[in-house]
Every structure is written in C-alpha cells, then in structure tokens.
Amino acid sequence: MAKTMEGKKASDRLAELTDKVQSSQAWNSIFRPGSIFRKGYTDSPRNRSYVIMNSVLYHLHPVKVKRHAVKVSYTLCLGGLSFFLFILLTVTGIFLMFYYRPTAAQAWDDIYTLQTSITFGLLVRNMHRWGAHLMVLSVFLHMARVFYHGAYKPPREFNWVIGVILLTLTLLLSFTGYLLPWDQLALWAVTVGTNMMGYTPVFGDQVRFVLLSGREIGTDTLLRWYVLHVLFVPFVTVIFLAIHFWRVRKDGGISGPL
C-alpha cells in the first residue's frame, strides 16, 4: 500500500514536471503549434497537417501526399540513400582532414600513416572510398528510377535539370578526390582525365591549364584539387541539394504513374 502511494506521488510529480516544461516559453519556442510535443496535442486532421508542415524532416513532402509516394518500393529510397551517402562522406571526410596535408611531400605519407597507425584510420578511409563509389551508383540508379517513372515530365522538368547538375557535381567530387592519395594510380588517372578535358573545343588548353594549375601535374594541382574537393564542390552541391528538395515538395511530391 505504502509502495503504491509512493508510486502515485512519483507519477504525480512527473506529470507536474511535464506540465511545467511544456508550458514554458523555451519549450514552446522550440516546438511550433500543432507539434505532438506541445501541451494538449490531439490527433485531428488539422494537427496532422501541422506536424508535416512544421517538421524539417517531413518537409521534403507536401502536406498531402499520394499513397504510393510513401511506399519504399516506389522510390527504393534511392534519392534518400544518395543524400545519406553525401552526409556519410562529409563526416568521414572531416575525420580524414585531421590527418591529411595536401602537399606533394606529405600527402602519400599521411595516407599511409592514417591507414597503419591511426585508430580506425583504415576503416574510415575505406568508408569514405566505398561511400564515394556507392554514391555515384545510387545517384545513377535514382536517375534511372526517375526516368522509368517518367518523373522528369512537367511539372518536374526543372528538378530533372537540377538533378543533372547534381550528377555532374557527384562525379566531380569523386574525380577531385581521386588525386589526393598522390600515388601512381592517382597521378596517371588524373593525367588521362585532364588530357581528355584538354580536347574541349575552343578553350581546351585553358581548361587543362586551370585544372592542373600549370602545364603538368604538380604540387599546385594537388592543392587546387584539394580545395575543390573539400570546400568548393561540396558547397555548391549543398546549394543544389536544397533547391532539389524544395522542388520535390513544391512540384507536388513524388510523381505517380500516368
């Protein structure tokens, strides 16, 4: 009996505390009206709409979505997977940045030390490498899914164009990362790649010069590609991702069969 009374008191105290926290200005400034965490939330159609409208995570979709659009089997979550891989690459990339210096004298040694002497170094490096390969694959498969569903048709044609830019940026991220280990494979792959770009009509020589930061591959090329890889291309990608996600919502969510 005494135990039950104690238990009751504890539950009363918890209810009081919950009430106090939920009534505070700080709590209500974080959770917007209609949130399930607000005091007195009821499961009404209006509140359900609010939950979607006010959540950053649910914001990708419009307030009302077609039933097929929320099925994983429709999109195979390939867009979401591409985004997840982008985040994974950012996190693992930041780890690698702590141990890597982009100079011809240090780059290769730094990667070697990372793999052999740093705790989790080999694991994180491989996560970054495999993540990059997988992202190229998942973005390509996402594009194929969009194509086979005819989701590039109006009103989504602009988002298709944004998607093509994202595909190019994904390939650029992958290619600029290739030089950074500064090994024979990287050097010759980038030599072949930049030679091919040298055949660009009219501006070929200039494109090659800008990419190599000179006439041939050297330590300046490494610094240039490093900055492109860790700062410039990811920054531009984030901007286009934001536009891409915003348009998925504004174009009426995921398209359905005609």
Ligand code: HEM
């Ligand atoms: C970094 C690369 C990309 C990311 C992270 C990404 C992410 C997403 C996400 C999360 C969605 C909504 C869910 C889904 O369809 O899976 C989506 C939809 C869409 N994406 Fe992408 N995407 C990328 C690249 C591309 C590419 C390369 C294309 C085409 C060239 C494209 C075209 C579209 C279109 C048209 C939609 C709307 C699909 C529909 O209404 O059914 N995206 N994207």
